[in-house]
Amino acid sequence: MSGSLVCVGLGMTLGAHITPICRSHIEQADVVFSLMSNGLVQLWLEEMHSDVRSLQEYYQEGKSRTISYDQMVSAIIFEIKAGKKVVGAFYGHPGVFAGVPHKTIQIAQQLGFSAYMEAGISAEDCLIADLGIDPGKVGCQQYEASQFMFYQRIIDPSAQLILWQIGVAGDKSLGKFATGVAYRQVLLDLLTTTYPLNHQVILYEAKVLPIDTVRKETILLSELIDAKLSMHTTLVIPPCQAMQKNTAILNKLAVIAQQEKDEYAQLENT
Ligand SMILES: C[S@@+](CC[C@H](N)C(=O)[O-])C[C@H]1O[C@@H](n2cnc3c(N)ncnc32)[C@H](O)[C@@H]1O
Structure with a gap:
């Protein structure tokens, strides 16, 4: 099973947030699938690798995102099954409010491929x-x-x-x-x-x-x-109320603290 997947995060700000490990995975991949927030970020990614395929095209106004996500997952899994070293590059953190990386990793692992995530800087x-x-x-x-x-x-x-x-x-x-x-x-x-x-x-x-x-x-x-x-x-x-004390719990904790104090005092007196 030579195919593999790593989902990496590029962070939020172009060029400023990418980690060395994420950059290294991108540079060593056979193919990179990308979901970027901005066309310039996409171009910057394309400078790092010659075969970057944007997943953005699967989004269409009026088309359910559930269908788009399934198509993105299928496109990535297809290349893993073909034995490629695949990287999914996502803006922000690939695991934060982002279903495709989680789902693709899960399916790839179920199929017996190596698949995991590297953290990124999220919104x-x-x-x-x-x-x-x-x-x-x-x-x-x-x-x-x-x-x-x-x-x-x-x-x-x-x-x-x-x-x-x-x-x-x-x-x-x-x-x-x-x-x-x-x-x-x-x-x-x-x-x-x-x-x-x-x-x-x-x-x-x-x-x-x-x-x-x-x-x-x-x-x-x-x-x-x-x-x-x-x-x-x-x-x-932001909050509109101050935190309310949980007096029942505080009272229980006070009893425990008093018991510990009494036991300690007893030990000292013996
Ligand atoms: C599908 S989630 C992707 C989040 C991304 N994976 C991350 O790590 O931040 C998209 C949502 O993230 C938030 N988001 C994306 N870009 C943002 C930005 N530049 N500033 C603040 N929030 C942002 C917004 O709430 C947006 O609707």
Whole structure:
């Protein structure tokens, strides 16, 4: 079984985030499949290897992304089965909110081929740096925006809430490149069960080209309806409440701590 697959991440910003191990896999591949966020990033990748095949062509307005993803997986698996050393190069981190790399690796492994992933710098990593948000400070919930709408989720208003793919929020067809006001109104109705309309939220876009400026636009939640959103926008909703103490648990822990103290004191007295 000579075919193999490594899915690598190129990071978010052209030329700035690629790791030496990812670059090395690309340079040594027989064929590279790519899914890039930008045409210039694609050209930069093509300078690293002479056989780079873009998966972007499988996307079409009106065509379900489920079909596009299946076709991407099949194209990659075909070359692995042909015995090639295949690399899947994806912008950001290949495993973050990205189904194709996970699915292709799983199928290739089931077929008995070597297949694994190398980490990259994701939009979340850039967001943490650019917005100065530590996900460990008050906790952080993250959802794909449509999934957040389609399923009952329990929002923690004392934690950060990050919604990915906000530009296509609510699209059940999986075939749209953008959703409009009616869809956003439904999302807004959902969010305002927890957050006030005048709550400040952030529209975030990391740099794709080094000359880009980071978008960190603070708007009121109510302004989400008319906000300019793209396929690359991520919505950050800061907490609207302080963390509430769990006194029942704190009391149980206090009892344990007191028992430990008493046992220690007893040992010292014997
Ligand atoms: C299919 S996911 C891919 C995420 C990617 N694998 C990563 O590691 O960040 C696409 C979503 O990622 C986020 N995203 C992509 N590019 C971004 C950028 N330049 N700035 C902020 N968020 C971005 C958006 O929420 C977008 O809808």
